[in-house]
C-alpha cells in the first residue's frame with residue numbers, strides 16, 4: 001500500500017479572481033496532521049475546498065501521493081482517498097441519519113452495512129434519533145451524525161472544517177480520540193478549528209494563513 005503524502009507548493013487560493021492567501025507550502029507525511037489557523041475570512045474553508053477538489057487553485061500545485069493520473073496527466077484525488085466534512089453537515093433534512101449516511105457512503109464508493117451505520121450512530125449517542133428526520137435533530141446531534149462518517153470511512157486523507165462546532169465536551173473528546181487514532185494509524189488530517197482541540201498526537205502542525 002502507498003503511504004499517503006500531501007504536498008502543497010506555492011499554493012494561492014481565492015474566491016473568483018481575488019486571492020485570499022499566496023505561496024502556501026506544506027508537506028504532510030503519513031501520520032501527520034495540520035491545523036489551519038487564520039482570522040475569519042482568511043481562507044481556511046477555501047483552502048480545504050481547494051484541497052478537496054471543489055475549486056481550483058489560483059496558482060501552485062497540490063500533490064497527493066496515492067492519486068492516480070487522469071487522462072490529461074493531472075493527478076486526481078480519488079473519492080476513496082478522501083473524507084471531506086465541511087462546515088455544513090451535508091445532511092438531507094428529510095432523511096434520517098441512517099439514510100443520510102447510507103447515501104454519503106455510497107457516494108464515496110464505500111459499501112457499509114446498515115447494521116454498521118446503526119452501531120456507529122449508537123456509539124455516538126444517537127441511537128434514539130437514528131431513524132428520525134435530520135431536520136428534527138439538534139445542532140450537536142446533526143454534527144455527530146455528519147461526523148459518523150469518520151468511523152465508517154477508510155480514506156487516508158481527512159479534510160475537516162470546524163469539526164467540533166456545536167459538539168458538547170464529551171463529543172469533542174470522542175472526536176479528538178478518533179482523529180488521534182487515524183493519525184496514529186498513518187492517516188493525514190487537515191482541519192480548522194476556532195477552539196483548541198485536545199489532540200494528543202504530537203504531530204499536529206500549526207499553519208497560519210497570512211492575508212494578502
Ligand SMILES: Nc1ncnc2c1ncn2[C@@H]1O[C@H](COP(=O)(O)OP(=O)(O)OP(=O)(O)O)[C@@H](O)[C@H]1O
Pocket residue numbers: 015020038039040041042043044045046047
Ligand atoms: N460562496 C462564496 N462566494 C464568494 N465569496 C465567498 C464565498 N464564500 C466565502 N467567500 C469569501 O471568501 C473569503 C474567505 O472565506 P472562507 O470561508 O474561506 O474563510 P474562513 O477563513 O474559513 O472563515 P471563517 O473563520 O469565518 O470560517 C471571505 O472573504 C468570504 O467573504
